[in-house]
Amino acid sequence: MxxxxxxxxxxxxxxxxxxxxxxxxxxxxxxxxxxxxxxxxxxxxxxxxxxxxxxxxxxxxxxxxxxxxxxxxxxxxxxxxxxxxxxxxxxxxxxxxxxxxxxxxxxxxxxxxxxxxxxxxxxxxxxxxxxxxxxxxxxxxxxxxxxxxxxxxxxxxxxxxxxxxxPGPELPDCGVVLVNPRRAVSKPDVLETMTHWDNPPMPAVPERFESLGDLTGFLETCRNDLQDPAIRICDAIQNVLTVLDAEERIRFARMSGSGATCFGLCQTKDALDVERTLRAAHPHWWVASGPLS
Incomplete structure (x- = not known):
């Protein structure tokens, strides 16, 4: 039944x-x-x-x-x-x-x-x-x-x-802006372009990040090893990262997963304004924002 x-x-x-x-x-x-x-x-x-x-x-x-x-x-x-x-x-x-x-x-x-x-x-x-x-x-x-x-x-x-x-660490109060150039990227295709597989592991992760600066400081010591291979098959990803890096309210930018979506971290109060700015400047991109957690 x-x-x-x-x-x-x-x-x-x-x-x-x-x-x-x-x-x-x-x-x-x-x-x-x-x-x-x-x-x-x-x-x-x-x-x-x-x-x-x-x-x-x-x-x-x-x-x-x-x-x-x-x-x-x-x-x-x-x-x-x-x-x-x-x-x-x-x-x-x-x-x-x-x-x-x-x-x-x-x-x-x-x-x-x-x-x-x-x-x-x-x-x-x-x-x-x-x-x-x-x-x-x-x-x-x-x-x-x-x-x-x-x-x-x-x-x-x-x-x-x-x-x-x-379980991961407690994250600080911050905002995230997601940007995709409306390009689908195949993970198998990205993996096929990998040339180095035995890369250094991630550093030890603290139990808590007190501030956005603490989080971005940690992320600076880390990587996304799929980012460069993805860019080789979809150069629009690099265009997105260049725009995010140039946005003064974005504190850190990187590609997520195998792409092509990239993220930018910022103060929570700035996230929606950054989204609006990017939408106006790049109407062909998908852009969304919100609290990170």
């Missing part, structure tokens, strides 16, 4: 995952890379909403909905529903899931992974069926290496091949 679904829609912000650092420290025999990364989840993201329906359906809307392609069976949200039903032993619920796609696709900020993780959390809420942490992690891993970290949208440290997670 299908679970009873609350009549009022339940919704969640599927936050972008921003790699503040990304050190590639080795390569496994199967070709996968080893990494160390500090990730944060700003208050910027897609919106996932669930409400009762007479059948399972997925509605896609928003500025980047048209960029979602592939057959339904490859959709991470629908795969998350199937995985949840299998893990809980309940039938696939009759729900309408509305994805408002606000994050660019294939942009290095984990949009699809975060959508899947939010779907799992919402399914627990609306069905009243909670999975054990180990079972929830297992379902998340079955959906992709980037999904487990998105289950807890708080600062985290990622190590190994992506499956070793630990």
């Amino acid at each position: 299908s679970p009873s679904i609350p009549s009022a829609p339940r919704a969640e912000l599927a936050r972008a995952r921003v790699n503040l650092t990304l050190h590639v420290t080795g390569r496994r025999p199967d070709g996968s890379h080893l990494l160390e990364s500090l990730v944060a989840f700003p208050q910027i993201g897609d919106r996932i909403a669930i409400e009762p329906s007479d059948r399972l359906e997925l509605v896609r809307e928003g500025p980047f909905a048209r960029d979602l392609d592939g057959p339904p069976e490859s959709n991470l949200i629908l795969k998350a529903i199937d995985g949840f039903a299998e893990a809980t032993g309940i039938p696939v619920p009759d729900v309408r899931i509305t994805l408002t796609k606000r994050l660019p696709v294939a942009s290095g900020i984990g949009g699809g992974s975060s959508d899947a993780a939010s779907t799992l959390r919402l399914l627990e809420d609306v069905t009243g069926t909670l999975l054990e942490d180990a079972d929830l992690q297992r379902v998340a891993r079955s959906l992709g290496a980037g999904v487990p970290v998105c289950l807890v949208p708080e600062p985290q440290l990622i190590r190994g091949s992506g499956g070793t997670l630990s």
Whole structure:
């Protein structure tokens, strides 16, 4: 019997995952890379909403909905529903899931992974069926290496091949501006251009950053080892970084993940004004801002 679904829609912000650092420290025999990364989840993201329906359906809307392609069976949200039903032993619920796609696709900020993780959390809420942490992690891993970290949208440290997670430091009050030149970048293509895999690990991460200056000072000692390879196949990334570096209110800028989205850190009070400035100067770019955490 299908679970009873609350009549009022339940919704969640599927936050972008921003790699503040990304050190590639080795390569496994199967070709996968080893990494160390500090990730944060700003208050910027897609919106996932669930409400009762007479059948399972997925509605896609928003500025980047048209960029979602592939057959339904490859959709991470629908795969998350199937995985949840299998893990809980309940039938696939009759729900309408509305994805408002606000994050660019294939942009290095984990949009699809975060959508899947939010779907799992919402399914627990609306069905009243909670999975054990180990079972929830297992379902998340079955959906992709980037999904487990998105289950807890708080600062985290990622190590190994992506499956070793630990709580990250407390971040200071600051703002972030995300910029994408509306160019999709393939992570496999970026990895193919890598020439150095055994790079130095990330420095020890403190438990807390007291100020924006403390955070940016630490980030200056770190890297994103995918940034230069990504720029080699998408020079628009360098254009974005050059603009962010020239903006006096931005204290630090770097590419996230495998690109092409870049982030700039600033005082919270400046974030929206910086977003407006960049939108006016570069209307063809995607720009969004918000608190870092």
